Amino acid sequence: MSDLLNMLGLAQSAELLSLSPPGWGGNLLRGLLNSLQIAFGAFGMGLVIGLFGAYGKLYGGPILRDLLAVYTTVIRAVPELVLILILYYLGSDLINKVSEAMGYGRVEISGVVAGIWVLGVVQGAYSIEVLRGAIQAVPPGQIEAARAFGMPPLMLMRRVTIPAMMSFATPGLANLWLIATKDTALLAIVGFSELTLETRQAAASTRAYFTFFLAAGALYLIVTLFSQVIFGRIERWARRGQPSLRGGPR
């Protein structure tokens, strides 16, 4: 193994990337884990906002609909980097103000929680539109049938609308998840040690920029490939009962 690396002139890179110090591989993996944690939390928060927001936009009163329209428009209009700065400083400032007013003094906000909150608010705006489109794509007759048989609204949402819209929502949600994994890189700007910031620090201390950024790129690629497999499965499950456009066995 080491002979092969020597032959290819990669021995130095392997050493730099090794998991234990003085290698920086451990730092990179820790960064990746932080990134994934935030992406997962933000995506989940986005889904919750998206589901309620989509229902609000479709069935809510005029005031709720207007508020949601403002939310989705503003969030989707402003560059994410700017949003992250605004939401991060606004969020921590608000929490500190509240905390001081209640006499607790300033609090230290966890980077993970802040990251999830910031990216979750962004993801929510996009999720609302993905889910709204998916809900509208459900054949109205299926919802009407559930109503005609006396299904209460929440059960109808759980048993009919959500499963039926999944096949329409999955491609859009897969996009959102992949965007979430990569948006975590933007959190480097507020000093959160996710994969990109860890990479930059490793690269700067060793001057091996190419090695570390290539390694980080590979990690992002692995996450993407793995996600595609998972979402492929989810989509196949969501599309059960729908003949494939390509034909073939069910």
Place this chain on the structure above:
Amino acid sequence: MDSFSGGDPASASSGRDKEAVRIEELHKSFGELEVLKGVNLTARKGDVVAIIGGSGSGKSTMLRCINFLEAPTSGRIYVGGEHIAMRDDGTPSNRRQLERIRTRLGMVFQSFNLWTHRTLLENVIEVPVHVLKQPRAEAIEKAQSLLKRVGLGDKADVYPAYLSGGQQQRAAIARALAVDPDVMLFDEPTSALDPELVGEVLTVIRDLAAEGRTMLLVTHEMKFAREVADHVVYLYQGRIEEQGAPEQIFDAPKSERLQQFLMSIN
């Protein structure tokens, strides 16, 4: 044909004088357009009422007002003698009451409206298990016998999209039967079917009529209406123009419009 586990024909016919559905002064407007202009109709237990009329006569709207899929503009709806509570604007005012009454009404739609992400068996057990909270094993057993009854015993695990329209509609009838409804509402059940598939669905409905089920049936199949109905209602522009026994309606129509209507479809 398997005997049906849910309904007892004898008790249905003995309670014949009891009212199943009563519609009083039903009005329904869509915006400016008044589709129903004061309809009164009573169906007693065991009755098979066929509702006929040209397109736009309001027959489907009338049926859909019974279970409030369309909110009436004004009027009163009674199911099994119970008045469905509604506000002045026609929307139901007691959601729980409406949901309870809806479980007593088995609706069959023109376009089947099966849940495409569930197999036929899952479609049939959905309401008994989740809405009526029946034990799953019991519901499955009953669903299997219902599917067998409509000739789909071997298709229980198939998704609706892989079936013909006639098969889907028979499955939809099994789904409606699974709640053991007091009244079955058929909204043009054969209108979306290819002509060669109409017969198989009518056979199932004929069979239900024969066992004494209460049914309200909106249909374009005049021969069938004449054969299975006890009572035929002819709607014209949102009003009941003429009603009576099938022989009277089809052989000796009094109204000129009904005469014209019958001529035009023959």
